[in-house]
Amino acid sequence: MKLITPHIITEGGTKYKLGTLKGNEILYDFDQILIYLEAKGKLLFGAHFKIHKSDRAIIYKLCNYQIRDWATCKKLDIDLRKGILLSGPVGCGKTSLMKLIRHITPHYTPYDVIPTRNITFAFNHIGYRIIKQYGDHSFYCFDDLGIEPIGRHFGKDCNVLGEVLLSRHELFLKYRLKTHGTTNLNAHELEDRYGSRVRSRMRELFNLVAFDNGSRDKRS
Template identity: 50%
Template sequence: MNEIKSHYNYPDIILWLEKKGLELYGNHFKIHESDYSVIYKLIAYFLKDEPTCYQYGINLNKGILLSGPVGCGKTSLMNLMKHLTPIEHKFSVKPCRDISFEFIQDGYQIIHKYSIGKLYESQPKTICFDDLGVENNLKYYGNECNVMAEILLSRYDLFISKKLLTHITTNLSASEIETHYGNRVRSRLREIGNLIAFDRSAIDKRK
């Protein structure tokens, strides 16, 4: 990995994140050195460290698309990044599976809720959609709907019109995303997100 030239001390930030991870997840939490290249990019992005993001080819006007195999730590890392992010860039983490269950219960207003937001809120919110691909196509009153595809297409429109940011974690590859959600969603995701990927051989930390 190239030497980072930054006014931030990245090794110290890693130590701080590990400490925070121990608080949140218990004594088994550990940041593995093999993941540093991914974590450095996330730190640079969420601290809005422009020179380092430039070095990594990360566009601060886009969100993050964090991909990697099951159990490599994507969700834990995004939850940790919430503690690094400046207040004006705060985001919430929402499992795609939970959204699909909400859709079964409440129907199409759920698509509205996670794209445009509530009408009385002045701004739609930055959300990290966690584990894209684990939810299934669900039926609401017999109508099948790919809920996440609809939400992502709506948020793409808001990215273009209002610069709304969307973060995503997934263990799907680009071709699997296309199979699940169609070519339109795949190409929109390329436009709205910086792809940061764990090595496909990254270890399953849950074992």
């Protein structure tokens, strides 16, 4: 069902106006989006959640990507045809942001955030069907790429997420189907984990959005 007012989101009886509606176009207000994101974050993750000033530049990129602001994304060197790979140190808030950002566009089909270790554990149990399952036409964000264990089914090892990413790349080429991800690893570490072939495909699949290496652990 098409939302009549997709720029106004109600949470817990409170209305949050993220911008103004002009014809079929929403003119978003970043400051209003931040107010909503902090409120939604508290509902999702607890009262301790807050938007840190140091993260505003990252959030600005993610928001403009999510609302599909072509002009701003071009200035930010973000290709809207690709997915997002959000990288950064442990605990900087990557997973929370990817779970949160999707809520500002309730009129778009959301992506599911799936821990990569869960995919590997499922492969160990049911085998290669799991690779086919995630190589479908659904939207996914693969959380913590590169730290999942090697899969093993009936004594045979498999780099499960590497195979899944190859399948997602084929879908990207054929249908422009987007895939997102988060990772603690840098480009060299990802190549060591998945190999040069998958790393090359990842460059085509993803826009890299990165926290500073010095970003603090917000869970501490």
